[in-house]
Amino acid sequence: MSLYSEKVMDHFKHPRNVGIIEDADGIGEVGNAKCGDIMKMYIKVQDGILVDVKFETFGCGSAIASSSMATEMIKGKPLEEALTLTNRAVTEALGGLPAYKLHCSVLAEQAVQAAILDYYTKNNIPYDPSKFKDALCAHEHEHEHDEGEEE
Amino acid sequence: MYIYADHAATTKLSERAAKVYLQTAQEVYGNPSSLHSTGQRAQEVLTECREQIAAILGASPREIYFTSGGSESDNQAILSAAYAGAKKGKRKLISTAIEHHAVLHTLKKLQKEGFEVVLLPVGTNGIVDVKDVEAAIDDSTALVSVMFANNEIGTLQPVAEIGALCRKRGVLFHTDAVQAVGHVPVNVKELSCDYLALSAHKFSGPKGVGVLYCRTGAPLTSLIEGGAQEKHKRAGTEDLPAIAAMTEALKESVADMGATSVMLRHLQDRLIDGLSKIPHCALNGDREKRLPSNVSFCFEGIEGESLLLLLDEKGICASSGSACTSGSLDPSHVLLAIGRVHDVAHGSLRLTLGAENTEEEVDYLIQSVEEVVAYLRGMSPVWRDLQEGKRQYIL
Numbered sequence: 403m404s405l406y407s408e409k410v411m412d413h414f415k416h417p418r419n420v421g422i423i424e425d426a427d428g429i430g431e432v433g434n435a436k437c438g439d440i441m442k443m444y445i446k447v448q449d450g451i452l453v454d455v456k457f458e459t460f461g462c463g464s465a466i467a468s469s470s471m472a473t474e475m476i477k478g479k480p481l482e483e484a485l486t487l488t489n490r491a492v493t494e495a496l497g498g499l500p501a502y503k504l505h506c507s508v509l510a511e512q513a514v515q516a517a518i519l520d521y522y523t524k525n526n527i528p529y530d531p532s533k534f535k536d537a538l539c540a541h542e543h544e545h546e547h548d549e550g551e552e553e
Numbered sequence: 554m555y556i557y558a559d560h561a562a563t564t565k566l567s568e569r570a571a572k573v574y575l576q577t578a579q580e581v582y583g584n585p586s587s588l589h590s591t592g593q594r595a596q597e598v599l600t601e602c603r604e605q606i607a608a609i610l611g612a613s614p615r616e617i618y619f620t621s622g623g624s625e626s627d628n629q630a631i632l633s634a635a636y637a638g639a640k641k642g643k644r645k646l647i648s649t650a651i652e653h654h655a656v657l658h659t660l661k662k663l664q665k666e667g668f669e670v671v672l673l674p675v676g677t678n679g680i681v682d683v684k685d686v687e688a689a690i691d692d693s694t695a696l697v698s699v700m701f702a703n704n705e706i707g708t709l710q711p712v713a714e715i716g717a718l719c720r721k722r723g724v725l726f727h728t729d730a731v732q733a734v735g736h737v738p739v740n741v742k743e744l745s746c747d748y749l750a751l752s753a754h755k756f757s758g759p760k761g762v763g764v765l766y767c768r769t770g771a772p773l774t775s776l777i778e779g780g781a782q783e784k785h786k787r788a789g790t791e792d793l794p795a796i797a798a799m800t801e802a803l804k805e806s807v808a809d810m811g812a813t814s815v816m817l818r819h820l821q822d823r824l825i826d827g828l829s830k831i832p833h834c835a836l837n838g839d840r841e842k843r844l845p846s847n848v849s850f851c852f853e854g855i856e857g858e859s860l861l862l863l864l865d866e867k868g869i870c871a872s873s874g875s876a877c878t879s880g881s882l883d884p885s886h887v888l889l890a891i892g893r894v895h896d897v898a899h900g901s902l903r904l905t906l907g908a909e910n911t912e913e914e915v916d917y918l919i920q921s922v923e924e925v926v927a928y929l930r931g932m933s934p935v936w937r938d939l940q941e942g943k944r945q946y947i948l
Contacts, residue, residue, distance in 0.1 A: 414862065420932045435935050438856050438875065438884065438899035442934040458934040462858035462875070466932070 406463060407497035413467035418474050421456045428524065430516025433509050439465045441509050443473070443517040450480050457513070464496075464503040465510075471495050472510035481521075485533050487514055555868040556914045560755075560846055561704055561732060561905035562872055567757035567802050574759060574798035585791055586782065595793055602800040609807055610749070610766060611740035618765040618773075618783045619796050623731035624655035626750030626765035629776050629787075630727040631659045631698060634748070635668055637772030638695020638725070645669045647689045648698040649681045649710070650890040655750075656698055656729055657886075669693070677892045679708035679838035686715050696725045701733035701744075705874055705887040705903060706838030707847025709737070716745030725771060731755055731763075735806035736844060737814070747771040753795070758802035762795035813908045817845035820906050820915050824848045827919030831926055833939070835948045837891060837901065846907065849874075851893055852900045853948045854936030855929040857884075860902055863925040869918060874901040896935070897947050 406414070423444040433439040439461035446454035455473040459466050472492050476484040489507035493499050499507060515534050522529045557565070566574070577598065583591035585599045600614070607614040620626045635646055646660055650672045657672075664670045673685045681699060690697065697719050702709050712728050719726035727748035733739050735756025741749055749766040753759055767773045767786075779788035806813075825836055828850055837849040852860070857875025864871050874885025875898075883889070884898035893901075904918060930936040938944035 411862075414859070415866065417932065422937075431934065435896040435899070436894075438895070440934050458932055458937060460854065460933040460935040461856050463862045465856075466859055 405500060406467070407499075409471075409495070409497040410464060410467040410499065413470040413496065414463045417457075417466055417470040419456050419470065419477065420458070422458060423454055423456050426456075426517075428517040428519075428521030430513050430518070430520055432512040432516050433461070433465075435460065438462070439506065439509055441465065441469050441513040443469070443513040445517045445521060447481065447521055450482075452476055452479055452481065452484055461506065461509075462503070464499050464506040467496055468492050468499075468506045468510040469513065472514055476514055481518055484514060485518060487511055554914070554917055556910070556918060557870045558904040558906060558910065558914075558918060559870045559872050560907040561707075561903065563754045563760065564757045564907060566759055566798070567805055569805055570758055570798040570802040573801040574794045577797040578794035581793060581797075585793065586780070598797060599791055599793060602796050605800050606764060606803060609803055610734075611742045612766050613769065615784075616741075616766055616769055618767060618787055619791055620763050620765050620787060621761055622754070622763035623653070623729065623750050623752035625776070626748075626752075626763050627653065627655040627727075627729050627731075628659050629765055629774070630748035630750060630767070631656065631663070631696065632776065633767075633772050633774040634696035634725045634727065635663050636774055639668070641695075643693050643695040645671065645691065645693045646696050646698070647671045647673065647686065647694060649673045649675060649700070651675050651679065651681075651703050651705075651708075651887045652698065652700050653704055653729055653731065656700070660698075668695075675708075675890055678842070679703060679706045679887070679891045680842060681710055681715075683711050683714045683718065687718055690719070690722050690724055694722075694724045696727060698727040698729070701728050701730035701739065702737070702844050703838070703887060704732050705885055706849045706891065707732070707844040707905075708838040709733075709842045709844065712746070713744050719747075720745040732844060735803055736810070736846065738810070741766055741768070753799035753802060756802055756806040758799040759795045762792055762799050764799075809908065814845045816908070817906055820910060820912065821845055821848055823912065824904065824906070824915050824918060827915070828922060831923055833946055833948045834926075835897075837888060837893070844905075846905050848904045848906070850902050851888065851897045851948060852902065852926050853897050853946060854933045854939055855900045855926060857899060857901050859929055860900070860922075860925055863928070864921060867921045867925070869921055872903040872905070874903065875899045894947060 426444040427447045428445045431442045442458045444456045455477045457469040459469045489511040492507040583595035585596040603614045603617045607617050660670045675681045716726050725747045728746050729750045731752045734751040747768045752763040775786045777788045833853040857873030874888045888898040
């Protein structure tokens with residue numbers, strides 16, 4: 403199918419870092435089943451570095467590919483750097499996404515932030531809320547989703 | 554293996570129709586409106602096609618209007634009846650929640666123009682209740698429009714009963730028979746319909762051509778101006794090669810209908826029984842009152858687009874009512890109308906069979922769907938929650 407780039411199809415067919423981390427230090431879940439996309443991100447942190455990242459996704463091809471790409475982009479990186487991951491960077495790394503699929507990359511960014519936020523919260527580590535804007539407004543995004551015009 | 558299991562989307566042009574298409578395009582190339590003999594030869598072929606299609610539908614040739622396909626026919630029927638009704642102060646249009654968008658969007662447009670649109674619900678079996686139609690009809694009703702067979706879940710609607718009811722109440726009745734013609738017997742007399750839409754590419758004819766049946770005496774407004782073709786109701790030089798090929802494909806489909814439907818019923822049973830073994834899934838639409846070609850399922854815990862992409866990798870062409878496959882955010886209105894909640898409607902799969910499909914292919918379909926569903930569930934957080942009891946199974 404030519405709907406997606408080769409890179410998207412590669413990550414969709416051979417997703418990297420699929421699965422769960424039993425003793426995860428942080429877990430982030432974004433999206434909802436009603437909208438047809440749920441991403442769950444598991445992280446393992448050592449000395450401020452994301453030593454392991456795994457994901458589970460319920461969703462379309464681009465949702466699975468975006469999750470896979472996002473895990474590759476943050477694995478082995480310091481938390482601070484992972485927090486700067488944008489949906490635009492995920493989309494670019496995937497060689498682009500169709501316009502109506504861009505929200506999949508937004509979910510990937512939110513899932514990463516949600517997992518790190520969970521890690522900070524669990525460990526009582528102070529954080530700058532402005533860096534989690536996307537994770538914190540994830541529910542607003544879902545709301546927009548619900549009101550989407552069917553055409 | 555390559556398996557085409559998306560016949561409700563479109564079909565391959567039959568050998569005979571292709572031959573007729575080429576022959577007509579090269580040999581009967583005149584314009585039917587021309588006075589010279591080459592034009593008149595084309596006019597003769599056009600007349601023959603009209604007569605043959607009319608005979609198959611139980612109509613009179615002058616009630617057959619050639620159009621660009623199902624969408625145009627649906628638009629013209631509905632707009633004609635609505636505007637004629639409005640002149641008499643009748644502005645109520647009754648239809649169902651599971652119609653094709655060619656019908657629904659036309660109704661939406663009319664609603665914006667001030668018409669009252671009533672979309673009747675269907676049962677969980679995907680069938681509208683005649684009593685609901687009866688209760689909705691009143692003196693202000695201009696039109697009832699109910700599809701013959703649903704394009705997503707294949708359910709057959711009680712159109713003959715609805716037609717008889719409308720006739721009795723003096724209300725115009727249109728049926729979108731795009732999925733039915735060429736596959737199940739369709740006769741306009743038995744349906745008591747005033748309008749009927751059909752499309753050639755659903756029965757191995759060419760794309761871009763169809764028919765609007767309009768009963769003599771029923772109002773008909775033209776949507777395209779510019780010539781005297783089709784009794785001034787549809788301007789534009791007739792696409793004679795396509796019309797001739799459509800006629801050939803329809804004759805062929807109708808001649809083979811009995812044998813094909815027996816064969817398809819067998820494959821359908823095999824496919825439904827096979828897929829039903831997958832845990833936490835459900836067949837969409839009535840098990841019996843459906844087109845012999847249609848198999849539609851919802852699978853819990855997965856999303857339809859990823860299912861289609863992976864089936865495509867295995868050489869299987871299928872379709873889904875998932876939001877992601879249509880570019881919209883909501884899943885299929887048909888699946889929602891039969892009571893599937895969003896969560897499971899996203900995980901739908903439609904397989905529509907054709908005469909060339911085999912038992913071996915059906916077995917491969919079952920095995921492939923089973924594998925892909927299991928694989929996607931394996932990476933689905935929803936499926937994990939269901940399995941761990943953190944979320945309740947719906948199916």
